[in-house]
Amino acid sequence: MTSTARWDDLLAGDELAHLETEPARAARTAPLPAGLRPALAEALARRGISELYAHQAESYAAAGAGGNVIVTTGTASGKTLAFNLPVLDGLVADRHARALYLYPTKALAQDQARSLAELGVPGVRAAIYDGDTPTEQRRQIRGWANLVLTNPDMLHIGVLPRHELWGDFLHNLRFVVVDEAHVYRGVFGSHVANVLRRLRRLARIYGAEPQFLLASATIANADELARALTGEEATVVKDDAAPRAERTIALWNPPLLDAELGLRASALGEASRLLAGLVGRGLRTICFAKSRKSAELIHRFAVDRLEAKTAQRLAPYRAGYTPQQRREIERRLVEGELLGVTSTDALELGIDIGDLDAAISVGFPGTVASLRQQWGRAGRRSHGLAILIASEDALDQYFMREPPTLLERHVEAAILDHANPRVLDGHVAAAAFEAPIDAADAATLGPEALERAPLVPELRHTPRGWVWAGKESPAARVPLRSTSPDAFVVVDASSGDVLGLAERERAYSTVHEGAVYLHLGRQFLVRELDLEARRAVVEPFDGDWYTQAKKETTTAIEEPLRVERRLGLELSFGRVSVTEQVVGYQKKAVADGSTLATIPLELPATTFDTEAVWFVPRPHQLDGLEAMPLLLSSLHAAEHSLIALLPLWAMCDRWDIGGLSTNLHLDTGAPTVFVYDGHAGGVGIAERGFEQFEGWVADTVTLLEGCPCERGCPSCVQSPKCGNLNEFLDKGGALTLLGRMSNSG
Ligand SMILES: [Zn+2]
Ligand SMILES: [Zn+2]
Numbered sequence: 001m002t003s004t005a006r007w008d009d010l011l012a013g014d015e016l017a018h019l020e021t022e023p024a025r026a027a028r029t030a031p032l033p034a035g036l037r038p039a040l041a042e043a044l045a046r047r048g049i050s051e052l053y054a055h056q057a058e059s060y061a062a063a064g065a066g067g068n069v070i071v072t073t074g075t076a077s078g079k080t081l082a083f084n085l086p087v088l089d090g091l092v093a094d095r096h097a098r099a100l101y102l103y104p105t106k107a108l109a110q111d112q113a114r115s116l117a118e119l120g121v122p123g124v125r126a127a128i129y130d131g132d133t134p135t136e137q138r139r140q141i142r143g144w145a146n147l148v149l150t151n152p153d154m155l156h157i158g159v160l161p162r163h164e165l166w167g168d169f170l171h172n173l174r175f176v177v178v179d180e181a182h183v184y185r186g187v188f189g190s191h192v193a194n195v196l197r198r199l200r201r202l203a204r205i206y207g208a209e210p211q212f213l214l215a216s217a218t219i220a221n222a223d224e225l226a227r228a229l230t231g232e233e234a235t236v237v238k239d240d241a242a243p244r245a246e247r248t249i250a251l252w253n254p255p256l257l258d259a260e261l262g263l264r265a266s267a268l269g270e271a272s273r274l275l276a277g278l279v280g281r282g283l284r285t286i287c288f289a290k291s292r293k294s295a296e297l298i299h300r301f302a303v304d305r306l307e308a309k310t311a312q313r314l315a316p317y318r319a320g321y322t323p324q325q326r327r328e329i330e331r332r333l334v335e336g337e338l339l340g341v342t343s344t345d346a347l348e349l350g351i352d353i354g355d356l357d358a359a360i361s362v363g364f365p366g367t368v369a370s371l372r373q374q375w376g377r378a379g380r381r382s383h384g385l386a387i388l389i390a391s392e393d394a395l396d397q398y399f400m401r402e403p404p405t406l407l408e409r410h411v412e413a414a415i416l417d418h419a420n421p422r423v424l425d426g427h428v429a430a431a432a433f434e435a436p437i438d439a440a441d442a443a444t445l446g447p448e449a450l451e452r453a454p455l456v457p458e459l460r461h462t463p464r465g466w467v468w469a470g471k472e473s474p475a476a477r478v479p480l481r482s483t484s485p486d487a488f489v490v491v492d493a494s495s496g497d498v499l500g501l502a503e504r505e506r507a508y509s510t511v512h513e514g515a516v517y518l519h520l521g522r523q524f525l526v527r528e529l530d531l532e533a534r535r536a537v538v539e540p541f542d543g544d545w546y547t548q549a550k551k552e553t554t555t556a557i558e559e560p561l562r563v564e565r566r567l568g569l570e571l572s573f574g575r576v577s578v579t580e581q582v583v584g585y586q587k588k589a590v591a592d593g594s595t596l597a598t599i600p601l602e603l604p605a606t607t608f609d610t611e612a613v614w615f616v617p618r619p620h621q622l623d624g625l626e627a628m629p630l631l632l633s634s635l636h637a638a639e640h641s642l643i644a645l646l647p648l649w650a651m652c653d654r655w656d657i658g659g660l661s662t663n664l665h666l667d668t669g670a671p672t673v674f675v676y677d678g679h680a681g682g683v684g685i686a687e688r689g690f691e692q693f694e695g696w697v698a699d700t701v702t703l704l705e706g707c708p709c710e711r712g713c714p715s716c717v718q719s720p721k722c723g724n725l726n727e728f729l730d731k732g733g734a735l736t737l738l739g740r741m742s743n744s745g
Helices: 038-046 054-064 079-093 106-119 135-144 152-171 186-205 222-230 267-280 292-305 323-334 368-375 394-401 403-407 421-434 439-445 447-455 504-510 630-648 685-691 693-706 731-743
Strands: 016-022 029-031 051-053 069-071 098-102 126-128 147-150 173-178 211-215 235-237 247-252 256-258 285-288 314-317 340-343 358-362 384-389 459-462 465-468 488-492 498-502 516-519 522-530 535-540 545-566 569-589 595-600 606-616 657-662 672-677
Touching (some): 029 054, 038 079, 051 054, 054 235, 069 079, 079 106, 079 211, 106 147, 152 173, 152 421, 173 186, 186 222, 186 439, 211 222, 247 403, 267 285, 267 292, 267 340, 292 340, 292 522, 314 323, 358 368, 368 384, 394 403, 394 630, 394 693, 421 439, 421 465, 439 447, 447 459, 498 504, 504 545, 545 606, 545 657, 569 672, 630 657, 630 672, 672 685, 693 731
Parallel strands (some): 098 147, 126 147, 173 211, 247 384, 285 340, 314 340, 358 384
Antiparallel strands (some): 016 247, 459 465, 522 535, 569 606, 606 672
């Protein structure tokens, strides 16, 4: 009997959209480098490490040659050792040398600090320096530690503006490690790219040229990401030599209940059925859901399906657990006391929860990298099972019908744009505060920074360069997760905690009064939106509805930057201004998406500048679609389905993208479709769409052709964020138009 028999009988029926088994792979190893310092080699030997995977040796060699390196091998392939090896070796060799490790979350920094402590390399003094570090310890860490673990926010606000305190550290800075680098994309990545440039500049001022060692999940553009983040070239190490156990992959589509409307059974119900089935067979299983509410429902449904004794071995896992609580769950899982855990994707980032038999992802988590990380929990050492249960979302359904696009075609790229003025200006101010900016800084901050300097208020030109003439440190006024300095703060009234920021241009549609707001998988209801104080007051919410804003959008073309003849029409990329007016919202049932109520809102219009890709179809491409409202409905449906599939090409969420379609646009004088970057200034998403237009349109045609619905459904042309609440959508018209475009390519 093969091990697959353990789940074979579960994976049957019409729901099984695809099944394949990735074969096991033997490790390709390399000896420990001959030049490795004995102290490090001995520490490795104590941990039972006597040889390396080939990619670890490759990364060590590339770092040894002095250049920057980015490692993008798979989940659990030993990426950590790939960058630790050259760093620890360097620290052992030179007792003055220092290293800085950057982690996107505190929890990840703690995990890394723990593994470094376990490795116990003599001479390596690692310490965490973040917002939780007690003030009295900070000075000691700055002087004592030669390996400091921190996060981008602390570097941005706490370290760089106070660089005098870090003079010795910066002077001796040899290595900067950026782990989980694919997380630094979009708005956050654009900011972090500037923070790293400021770090490079200060290091240079103190006489150091640190090497950057990055690690990322598998993405299409590792070299581009490294360059975008650091401003320098990097060697890409991507040939994964770690061993892999066999892994069975199942794509699971909840049954179609109403083909005409495209209505499917609940993904949560299917998840609980599979979870109960796997746990009932004694298989240790983790199930990832997008919200805490969903994770709790899956847990509850699964418990109902199992007898009491087995049901006790299921547990939900939440964001916000302390490291002790996390390790307790991990221990219970490893020891087999627990068999099933349901979780939001809080667990997704690197944190080790042991070797499980099966991983279920409920709904595509947004990027292939995230999905692979979730799946990577299962079958590290023995044959594992990985399942994706599709939601009704268009991208999920597309994957069910086109499995190779998910399993073989890695096209998604991590995109960011450090030069977006809305992002850059704050960092130019922060850099000027740190040290006067002169022409030489173009090499580290980038030439764009010098172009922006004269435009940043509170900077003065002096013989020493551009200096900060304001009062306190400007960095504190530059949030790393927003492109607008006047973002709204979201406050939980029950705890007083600040949950996050909502950019002004999106606050009216996401945290208006009565909106259901999702944070780390938890639901909150917005009690009040204070426009003066720029504050949304929310409270925990347990209801079973969500909200969708109704808004009116207009765009004006400010400046076309690239215009090309593509797919038989004129395709443009450029700067636009978008004006949105939220006029109301709908309450919709979580269970079936039905509308419970429509409530009007009175909010000011908001305008922001961003980047867009737009096209004007040629008359022959619209032949037969000219009548209204068919024309508008066809363009609108094309816009929605294009937006649904852009995340295949640019690593982003459909919520990062906006769109507008009109039968007559004032600037073009013709029917026009716009797809724009939802963040002020743009972070490169629309431009990626421009560059990949042919592939993007072809994917969209495949999506529309393959959807079994008759007239359009949530799995093709309907959008959960449509400002028109999905009115005026014609699937047939969109397919006709996009098909003609594709054929003229
Ligand atoms: Zn459909
Ligand atoms: Zn729409």
